[in-house]
Amino acid sequence: AQSVTQPDARVTVSEGASLQLRCKYSYSGTPYLFWYVQYPRQGLQLLLKYYSGDPVVQGVNGFEAEFIKSNSSFHLRKASVHWSDSAVYFCAVRDNVGDNSKLIWGLGTSLVVNP
Amino acid sequence: EAGVTQSPRYAVLQEGQAVSFWCDPISGHDTLYWYQQPRDQGPQLLVYFRDEAVIDNSQLPSDRFSAVRPKGTNSTLKIQSAKQGDTATYLCASSFRGAHERLFFGHGTKLSVL
Numbered sequence: 001a002q003s004v005t006q007p008d009a010r011v012t013v014s015e016g017a018s019l020q021l022r023c024k025y026s027y028s029g030t031p032y033l034f035w036y037v038q039y040p041r042q043g044l045q046l047l048l049k050y051y052s053g054d055p056v057v058q059g060v061n062g063f064e065a066e067f068i069k070s071n072s073s074f075h076l077r078k079a080s081v082h083w084s085d086s087a088v089y090f091c092a093v094r095d096n097v098g099d100n101s102k103l104i105w106g107l108g109t110s111l112v113v114n115p
Numbered sequence: 116e117a118g119v120t121q122s123p124r125y126a127v128l129q130e131g132q133a134v135s136f137w138c139d140p141i142s143g144h145d146t147l148y149w150y151q152q153p154r155d156q157g158p159q160l161l162v163y164f165r166d167e168a169v170i171d172n173s174q175l176p177s178d179r180f181s182a183v184r185p186k187g188t189n190s191t192l193k194i195q196s197a198k199q200g201d202t203a204t205y206l207c208a209s210s211f212r213g214a215h216e217r218l219f220f221g222h223g224t225k226l227s228v229l
Contacts (some may be wrong), residue, residue, distance in 0.1 A: 004157075009155070036218075040129070041222070042222065043118070043206070043219075043220035043221050043222050044158070044206070044208075044218070044220040045220070046217050046218065049217070077159065090157055092157070092160075097171075100170050102160050102163070102171065103158075103218075104159070105157030105158050105159070106157050107155070107156055107157050108155070108157055114164055
């Protein structure tokens, strides 16, 4: 079955430190992968997506993610975090079902950035 | 540009009561989704529409949940007889021309069933 695993429920880092949030997926075809972010008291927002091509994709606010097919991973990275990056981050894969599709979501990783 | 609007923001019910959630998508978005997000979990798709047609409602508990989008714009999700297990945040999202290419989410309705 298609699935997304985010092994870290909570990650705490200091402001200015680098960040990696882990995501592993299980999908039988070519994966379309997404990272969404949920800031406090706001709706989910798309950070970045990968469909094909360069395995390193750039997103908003300095985030990037790397698709590694051999490892079935799509980890999110940022070189230097800011306190405003504190939020819940979700990884998702698109599951194509016939002519339609839906997103399969991970459980999310809560990021806490200490000033 | 206005975002996805949901109401109410919060709802507290006793078991057995009914509740309706309302969603106004971004203007021009033909696809509308309803998700259920239990605490500390990712969103789980309940149903989605393209215009007024239901595309996938396979995860909607049809005995108590219903969803409509009669004119292909606003949508209502209703729970007829709420259970404690329905406690969750209900998210509405919309997108343009293509299922799940880029979703725009509302703030959600946080439901507590006592």
